[in-house]
Amino acid sequence: MNELEMKYQFEAALLAAGRPLTTQYLAELFDERERPSLEQVLNALHALQQDYQERGIELVEVSSGWRIQIRNHCIDFVSRLWQERPSRYSRALLETLALIAYRQPITRGEIEEIRGVAVSSTIMRTLHDRNWIRVVGHREVPGRPELLATTKDFLDYFGLKSLDELPTLAELKDVETIGVQLEFSTGEVSPELQAEAGESTEAADVESSDAVVADAAAENASEADAETVAVH
Numbered sequence: 001m002n003e004l005e006m007k008y009q010f011e012a013a014l015l016a017a018g019r020p021l022t023t024q025y026l027a028e029l030f031d032e033r034e035r036p037s038l039e040q041v042l043n044a045l046h047a048l049q050q051d052y053q054e055r056g057i058e059l060v061e062v063s064s065g066w067r068i069q070i071r072n073h074c075i076d077f078v079s080r081l082w083q084e085r086p087s088r089y090s091r092a093l094l095e096t097l098a099l100i101a102y103r104q105p106i107t108r109g110e111i112e113e114i115r116g117v118a119v120s121s122t123i124m125r126t127l128h129d130r131n132w133i134r135v136v137g138h139r140e141v142p143g144r145p146e147l148l149a150t151t152k153d154f155l156d157y158f159g160l161k162s163l164d165e166l167p168t169l170a171e172l173k174d175v176e177t178i179g180v181q182l183e184f185s186t187g188e189v190s191p192e193l194q195a196e197a198g199e200s201t202e203a204a205d206v207e208s209s210d211a212v213v214a215d216a217a218a219e220n221a222s223e224a225d226a227e228t229v230a231v232h
Helices: 003-017 023-028 038-051 072-081 091-103 108-115 121-129 152-157 169-174 191-197 210-219
Strands: 057-062 065-070 133-138 146-150
Touching: 003 038, 003 065, 023 038, 023 065, 038 057, 065 072, 091 108, 091 121, 091 146, 108 146, 121 133
Parallel strands: none
Antiparallel strands: 057 065, 133 146
């Protein structure tokens, strides 16, 4: 099978799936006799990316695989297809989400200590319902509080392959069109979480940055649901 035919088949599969597909999964869609190598799959996907360079859609690789989605400059226009307004999130929810992603793994009590106020059960339920956060263990202190971390769905929703791709503080201040803006100076993440999410992080001075991170996340929030509209 030549690359051109493979490229068209991948395009059809990605549009029909309505979810990200991994390179391995795309390869396994073929019969074993004609199954391409992973290198051939990647070459075809990169060729498809090039085809979309001047179009209103793009092919991106997120944490869970490859996805065809709307380009940022077309979001406002495409969002008119839906009468309901995209979800908007409270400052408190955004601060909580930012701190979980930035300091993961982190406990609810540590979040409350940083923010200076209690985290409502509604916020935690919303984050769990959206599958943006998960429990990855327990802190070995009295009461053994849950340790919280982000999920692949969190990365997929914001169009990210790993936490390393989160915007910098400067980008948060300057770019208003990205949905929920989060700045992570990337604190140290446990090796277990790095291995599971495929993330590489560098140690940073996190203590002096927490308040800035939370403020930036809330101040720069906009309508996030339109950000990740996928083509079905």
